[in-house]
């Protein structure tokens with residue numbers, strides 16, 4: 001009998017009961033706006049920022065309305081001006097070049113390697129072209145962060161990290177988002193904690209933090225923040241930093257605080273699932289598993305593999321055969337952007353010369369979400385189906 005998978009790739013776990021209770025308490029109070037607090041009361045958003053700063057070891061943290069807002073806030077706060085070039089990954093998702101465009105700046109794309117990380121040789125060759133790198137840890141893959149920081153530090157390039165897919169990850173024991181000048185995270189439903197929409201920016205730089213807090217819309221109520229620098233820092237920046245509004249509210253913060261306390265266990269559960277799929281795929285003829293470096297502590301909330309140098313028709317055949325058996329794979333090689341995939345040549349507001357190395361890798365990348373609603377048996381089944389269908393198409397190709 002042909003095995004079929006019947007799970008949903010978009011169904012995350014329910015919000016935990018303690019988070020629901022905390023949310024209901026906020027709703028009962030009616031004080032959803034983060035600065036709407038009683039005398040002596042500290043709001044959920046301020047407490048969340050303090051707890052996220054502690055979790056990441058950052059001095060300062062600001063919670064935002066989305067991961068994209070966290071990135072635009074960071075870019076503005078580190079000094080990116082309209083018209084500025086900003087280096088970034090050619091393999092990433094649309095909100096990353098979108099954040100650069102949102103501040104009126106212009107992306108310069110850096111090639112991707114077969115390990116799905118930014119190509120550090122290409123970065124080195126382009127480093128003189130910009131003062132800021134927006135580094136996207138796309139699909140949770142961390143590059144050699146020690147070498148990346150050495151390249152950027154030597155050139156005086158500021159690094160903003162997009163950690164939308166690496167909350168809970170680390171490089172050589174250093175928490176993802178803490179090597180650059182600022183780290184940005186997302187709490188959107190498909191990320192590692194879920195408030196529907198939301199995000200964080202962390203930094204150790206007092207002026208970057210003060211600007212970020214004003215940018216997100218603090219109405220000069222920055223004294224109500226806990227993970228913030230002192231008032232003297234705000235005095236220095238408050239007249240030349242615009243209020244762009246992109247705050248998090250107390251309701252979402254209440255939902256997130258209990259989830260943060262459970263983040264480590266959730267990450268371990270993702271990795272258990274990831275390893276089952278990875279083990280099941282390893283050794284499939286024609287399929288390349290992405291080997292993870294020893295220095296990388298990853299969070300396997302999705303898995304990628306390569307059908308490198310396969311024809312488009314053959315990749316499409318694999319996609320169709322897997323879909324027919326209930327396995328939803330996303331392909332970054334499709335000509336048209338669709339459902340959470342897109343490629344640099346579809347961001348036409350930010351023109352780029354062709355990137356042949358990236359084109360080759362994108363044509364071969366297949367991606368699959370691993371929501372925690374999947375059991376380990378589900379993951380073994382997914383791997384069996386992919387292995388069988390990739391194998392069948394590979395054999396037919398001769």
Ligand SMILES: Cc1ncc(COP(=O)(O)O)c(C=O)c1O
Pocket residue numbers: 066067068069092093095096136137138139162164165186187188197198199
């Ligand atoms: C790589 C990457 N960066 C940034 C973001 C932006 O996050 P948000 O959706 O919270 O704006 C996303 C969201 O999908 C993402 O995948």
